[in-house]
Amino acid sequence: MIIYEFKCKGKEKQYRAIDETIRTSQFIQNKCLRYWMDNKKIGRYDLNKYCAVLAQEFPFADELNSMARQSAAERSWSAISRFYDNCKKKIKGKKGFPKFKKNCRSVEYKTSGWQLSPNRKAITFRDKKGIGTLKLKGTYDLNYYDIKQIKRVRLVRRADGYYAQFAIDEAARCGGSPRCSDCRVDVRIETQPTKKAVGLDLGLNHFIADSNGNLELSPKFYRKAEKQLNRANRKKSKKFSKERKKAKARQSNNYRKARNRYARKHLKVSRQRKEYCKKLAYSVVHSNDVIVYEDLNVKGMIKNRHLSKSISDAGWSTFRQWLEYFGYKYGKITIAVPPYNTSQNCSNCGKKVKKSLSTRTHVCGHCNYVEDRDINASINILRLGLSTLGHSGTHAWGETPSWAIGVNLSSNGDSLNQESPEF
Structure with a gap:
């Protein structure tokens, strides 16, 4: 659709x-x-x-x-x-x-x-x-x-x-099956192979860190607009009448205008985040033939009251949806892998090096390998994804990805860790 x-x-x-x-x-x-x-x-x-x-x-x-x-x-x-x-x-x-x-x-x-x-x-x-x-x-x-x-x-x-x-609909012109070439809407586009593979680690300070050593800073659209949003919210609250609410009367036009201005600012932030994720996913897909990323449990992660605002502002789910959609459209392979121990294991020797979230540099005591924590994790993610190629389970837990066709993306997979909006 x-x-x-x-x-x-x-x-x-x-x-x-x-x-x-x-x-x-x-x-x-x-x-x-x-x-x-x-x-x-x-x-x-x-x-x-x-x-x-x-x-x-x-x-x-x-x-x-x-x-x-x-x-x-x-x-x-x-x-x-x-x-x-x-x-x-x-x-x-x-x-x-x-x-x-x-x-x-x-x-x-x-x-x-x-x-x-x-x-x-x-x-x-x-x-x-x-x-x-x-x-x-x-x-x-x-x-x-x-x-x-x-x-x-x-x-x-x-x-x-x-x-x-x-x-x-993909197959509605003649009422036939989706295999009918006369009525099928096919969004797939053939592109020249780049012969490259990349692993992506998603984070809060850096939105993505790839296995090639590139870092993309997180734009933090909500954090940058938070002062304006709070100011607009205060102006809206000042125009709210408790007496009208008790009397079940309609609020004033000034309140409705203030609420609309507040909603417009939130809408702008949402659109900024969506366009950023869309352009970044498009760039990653056109630069690589195989893209491996983490199958993050975003729904469970936002329950952390210390990081919920930052995780919601990052837009990891939106980025994943566009990444899988562009991967399907341009014939690229997208693989979601479980994120367990990808940050703890050493990408050079494979030994486990325990570190807290505040430790941003990976230092291996076994082979003396030193690298940025996120880049080390992206290398492990790429290696884990390439090890699944050729098997039936090319995605996390052996399931299909949640790619979808269109502006509003719909879930097409079975992953319990990814929540996708439906049309």
Whole structure:
């Protein structure tokens, strides 16, 4: 699935209609969740049928496209099925019981309820919500794809405006199998081999240290913008009225403007981190044929209250997702290896040299080898990855990587250590 994103341009009346559509989708999603909680042995198709009951009972729900209502029900079922899977796998701790949504930011249409203009530069939503025609601003060209290949259209609200996302299926033009060469969307590009392999060690001071001795400093976008973020947050808090909250009244327009300014600053930091990881992953993939990296348990590492902010600011998961995506696109080999003892073992003699996190230089007492701690670890990572080539388990734990196709990357692997967002 390929995801293309465009910014939507319209009038203020249309934006309010989009907000109402998102609220309706959230209402249906919460109603389906309540229906599941009140009735036993409810399945996915039962929730889809319940959408028709909601449309008859609530006029504003009937104004939403029928497939958009089904998509909202599928979101509820996605949370329910994830809860069931966690219970079957007996995951430790909380199993992720589904929660009611309070602030949804998107609504999803399927193959009906919308229509693209002949030049594919505008989209018209044809349900009774009154969104109308929105102009699409972006660099992608939808004329390359058939309308039948667009399986989903999602409207997303962000701090700086509204966006439309198009999910393009790989094999939908003729309704055949993905092997059909006439309708398959293939993003793979052939490149000249570089005959190079590299190992990458991810860190906080240095974002990556490779086995060739190169160090890339961590940009620390959040740390640099933290003062501005805190200042904007204080200004937002000063305009918040506790009396209005107690009276369940709407906050002032000044508060809403301050909250939007605060959200825009966070959005800027997020986009900076994403673009940095994207460009760095692109450079690494084009410079090497084999890339070996650590399969870090980021979800578990951020539980460390002393390092959670720095780990979240680093963006290791984002870098890994783009690295695996570009590796798939350009035909390069990406290998994730377990990180255990890669920093402790000597890359020269293989002996274990214990050291704390504060010790940044590797000094081996057995062979007198001296090297930067991160570079020593990257050499061990490369050696460990090359030892798995030619075997069935070329990735960490013998599993497939979480590469995905598109702007919003989705998980395609089974790794328990990597959390990837889904479309």
